[in-house]
Amino acid sequence: MSSKRHSILPPVSSSGPKAPVSFSSSITIADSAILTGTSLITISSESVVHPRAKLDSLAGRVTIGRRCVVHERTTLGAIGTTGKVTEHAVTLGDYVTVEVGASIEAGNTIIGEGTTVGVACKIGAGAVIGKNCTLTPHSEIAAGETIPDNTVVYSNGLRRPDRRGVADLRNKGQTRQIDVLRRMIPSNPAKFTA
Template sequence: MSSKRTPHPPSGPRPPVHLSSSLTISDTAQLTGTHTIEIRSESVIHPRARLESSVGRLAIGRRCVVHERATLGAAPVSSAGLGRVEGVEVAVTLADYVTVEVGAVVEAGETVVGEGTVVGVGARVGAGAVVGKHCTLTPYTEIAAGEVVPDFTVVYSNGLRRTDKRGVAELKNKGMVRQIDVLRRMIPSNPAKFA
């Protein structure tokens, strides 16, 4: 009996992909669905991240980081969200410099996460929600289906909100570039597996 683990086969169809040559993607990431998954330059997809394109296309911007066990393009949980996803062209759009942390879920249904936003650990963004630029969704925050979150909003898991007036967007982007540089050296990348 061998102690080697055999890799699990993907749990769905293999989607068409458009991957940047400067992408870092773990060979244990899961890409499934029937619509196109596009990942732009210098983004990082961690091991065990799940990208689902069954409902519509996934578009991931430049210098995004999708952490392990995060799910993009998940089927909506609420029955209100289920009606929204029929026939959508783009299931999820992540703008540039977005971080989706461990265990976070971004549901399908023309859902948009704005530039520089952080989706915290275990947070959930509902179908059709639009999260503005440079927002912070703290751990275990829930954004309702169809909700619009203004730019620079900090959303706490207990529902409280405030506007971030620190003016550190450029500093955060520079920090993200350094983080990506480190991750590129740590995560073995195999984009050819998904092509």
């Protein structure tokens, strides 16, 4: 006797209160993104939030700048070891990319304009990452650490200045990527505002 098993993924559910939001009319946010918390989540114009990305404002506000891309399985606003509630939990400057599986802890954590946070990176509470930085996959930034503008951080802890001068090219590439993502990701901002 043959037995067929069908695996059905459970629906995405938030594990907390529904967060208050302020969205630009031009954002793209997947229906399966998770927005939870008690503080305001702000997403600025032309930014993209992928499916299964989690924005958690329980520890404070989450602010995403213009033309940012937040990939799947990322967590913005994770409560770190301090567990403190702050006015600004996480702030992403304009043109920031947070790649798959990255975690950015809450605590006045700031990611500067044009920075790329690589796959599975971990940024501790209160860290300040400068403008146009590149964190390679699996990099870790300690809580409260400051990374200067135009720095490349490697997963083994090494750092070097980035003298390529490609910020304008990176921003143009980000704009093209966003145009493609807007066509690929079904967006449903109304789900989070109702």
